[in-house]
Amino acid sequence: MEFACSHVVCGWRPDGTECTGVTVKQQEDVAPPPVPPRHLKKPRAYTSTPPLEPPIIPPPVPPRVDKKEGGSRPAANINVVSLCIGKLVDISQGLDRFQSQVTCGKCSAAFSCLSTMQRNVWVCEFCGRENSVDDGVDDGVDDGVDRACVGQRSGVHSDDIYLQSQSDDDYQNLESTLVVFCVDISGSMSVTTEVASNSGPQTYISRLESIQDALQGALSSLLQQSPHRRVALVTFNNEVAIYGDGTCTPLTLREWALMDYDYIWKQAVAYRVPHCIAETYNSLLQRVRDLSDSGATSLGPAALASVALASRYPGSRVILCTDGKANIGLGKMEETPSLPSSSITYFYQQLAQQASQSGVIISVLTFEGSDCCLANVGRLADVTRGRVNTVHAGTVAAEIQLASMDNVLATAVKATLVAPEGVYFPFEAGSSHTLVKEIGNVTEEVEITVQFAVSPEFVEVFLHRRTLPFQLQLSFKTKDQQKVTRVITERRPVTTSSRVWACSFDVAVLGVHAAHLCASLTIEGRVQEAQRQLRAQQVLLDQISKQRPVQSQESIYSNWMDTMATIYEDISAESLSLSDEAAKVMFQLKRASSVIRKNGTPGIQKKTNGHIG
Structure with a gap:
């Protein structure tokens, strides 16, 4: 966990004003009373001649100094934590490993280096619940609390790994996962672009031709670098053609089938891709060379079929290449009175969620100068942690190469951030002090940021406590389907927004957030x-x-x-x-x-x- 500020800053509000508790609020938010006028003492009556020197006048009253002079308060909430998930799922480092963890019955916080126990009772440092912990002395079983804290029994930071003894899933190496190339072959893919030639005059190449060249290069790279990986091809225009690994008869979906979500899913899931690229390279290469452009754009049904095809192998990828707006079948973009835009958005959101739950990453590549309604189609990549980019004939090969070689480090990733009761998470659903994020698939670059704040009624309480606990529980499946939970716990000191400039800051966390x-x-x-x-x-x-x-x-x-x-x-x-x-x-x-x-x-x-x- 990387925090944007070295301290937890109390007093920030979503409207930009400050609240620092009842007592402090009266001191800082209310303007100080005016300084009373200075009254000079009356001169003493002299019986003799008064002195020639003028009477001594007191010095001028210094200006009133407000407590806010230490600097303006932050313009935005500075309570931000960054989670570099791509690094955190790497458990190859020498971390303490245990078989089970003890959790709070109320907030699900895990017993950690910050926890204390008296007479087998642990008072949760996050929510205050009293948890009874069985010491296991009578049956000779090691105490769960001992196992949880064998590495670090006290301190301000701990990082522990919990491995589930058995996995419910069959062993699967992510090296044998599936890469699905979902390619637009509609009529608009015949549009040509002028490209520079190494020898002779400049030439023109169509969008489809550039895709064909890029796919041939990607297949060659996959054959050399990942020969045991499965690769499949799906194309779409007026109909959707599922070629699979290129060795079997294609499955074609057309007309009414393009509007039936469940039918497309069942048909595509049942279409098997049994062979790896080392066995199917030549067949796939020929399928790619034989592609021709014509017809409309059934993008939605093709994306659905590709996700269903890849869902059999968690950690798989779908690379969607298109140059036009979906205009036939599910996900059709052209608005009609019977098909409002909300229905279109729902289709892509539903498909993205189903892909994420199946462990499938979707990357979306569109051609420059085309209108694909990327704000909707891009949700497929956004939810599944894939790539979104616009390409042209000269860059499409490099982008397909990057998308096809993304290394999935873990699947079914879920992050739970536990904070003390009285902390909440702006811009997140609910008002609990525990935040759960379903992340799904993780590659090396995945990083998420979370903003948190202190409820006004807890400001004074937290200022008296001086430090606050935070805990990250990251659960995921490794490449070999081992279920893992990583628990990171630490304390952070507390301050007010009027004193925040005395703290240290991580601009990287703030910028990314x-x-x-x-x-x-x-x-x-x-x-x-x-x-x-x-x-x-x-x-x-x-x-x-x-x-x-x-x-x-x-x-x-x-x-x-x-x-x-x-x-x-x-x-x-x-x-x-x-x-x-x-x-x-x-x-x-x-x-x-x-x-x-x-x-x-x-x-x-x-x-x-x-x-x-």
Whole structure:
């Protein structure tokens, strides 16, 4: 866990005002009373000649100093924690490992280095519940609490691994998972683009031809680097053709079948892909070379069939390549009185959730200059932790290569963040002090950020406690289907927003969180709230830069915010809709990760001259 601030800051409110408890509030929020006028003493009556010197006048009253002079309060909530999930699922390091954990019966917090027990009773440090713990002395079984704390019995930080003794699932190596190439072969794929030639004059290549070249290169790379991996091909135009590994007769879905969700799923799940790329390379290569463009765009049914095909192998990937808006079958984008846009959005959300639950990652690649309604289709990649990008004939091969080689480190990942009672999580559903996030599949770059705040009625209580506990419980399945729970627990000191500038800050956490938060709000259609949050985040980074020098690597986060600000300026106040280019940038910002700790950027550039590079 990486925190944006070294301290938990009490007193922040969503409206930007401060609340620091009843007593402190009276001192800080209420203006101090005016200084009474200075009254000079009357001169003494002299019986003799008064002295020639003028009477001594007291010095002027110094100006009233308000307690807020220590600096302005943060413009945005600085209570942010970053979870680099891609690193946390790596359990190859020398961490303490145990077979079981003891958890609180109320808030599910795990017994840790911060916990204390008296007479077999553990009072949970998060919710205060008294938990009776069986010491296991009579039956000779080791105490669960002892097992939980054998590594670190006391301190302010612990990091423990719990391994389930047996797995309910059959052994499966993620090396044998499936990569599904879902390719648009509609009539619009015949559009040509001028490309430079190494020898001779420039030539023209169609979108489909560029995809065919890219797929041949991807198949060759997979054959060399992952010969035991399964690869399948699905194409779509007026109909959906499932070629599988290329060795069997294709399964074709057309007409009424394109509107039946359950039928498509059952048919695709039943279509087996038994062979690996080492056995099917030549067959798939020939299928790719034989593709031709014609017809409409049944994108929705093809995506559904591809996910169903891949769902048999958790950790699989679907790479969707298209250049047009879905106009036939499920997920049809063209609005009609009988098919409102909410139904379209629901289809893609439902499919994304089903893919995530099945352990399938979807990446979406669209061609520059086309209108694919990426704000909807991109949800497939957003929910499943896949890639979203726009390509052209010269870049499609590299993007397909990246998407096909993404290494899935863990599946069925769930993160539970436990905070003390009195802490809540803004912008998250519910008001509990325990936050649960279903993450699904995880690759190396996955990083999520969470914002938390202190309820006003708990401010004084927390200030007296001086420190607060936080715990992350990360459950997941490894590549060999081993079920693991990693529990990280630590304490953080407490301060008020008026004293926050004496703390230390992690600009990387704040920058990534600003990108995640504003992009998420925008994709949800809450553009005005996203704009408000962006302004607050920009002011916050400016405030921090005045407190300490900004490192050169930290400027990337300001560039991200400038990019979003420019996009917001272009959004119509009436429609609040996103162009494909703007949607691409927002989806990329949602999966942005720290450039300072990873020495890389997410490939997002600042928007200039009306375009985003």
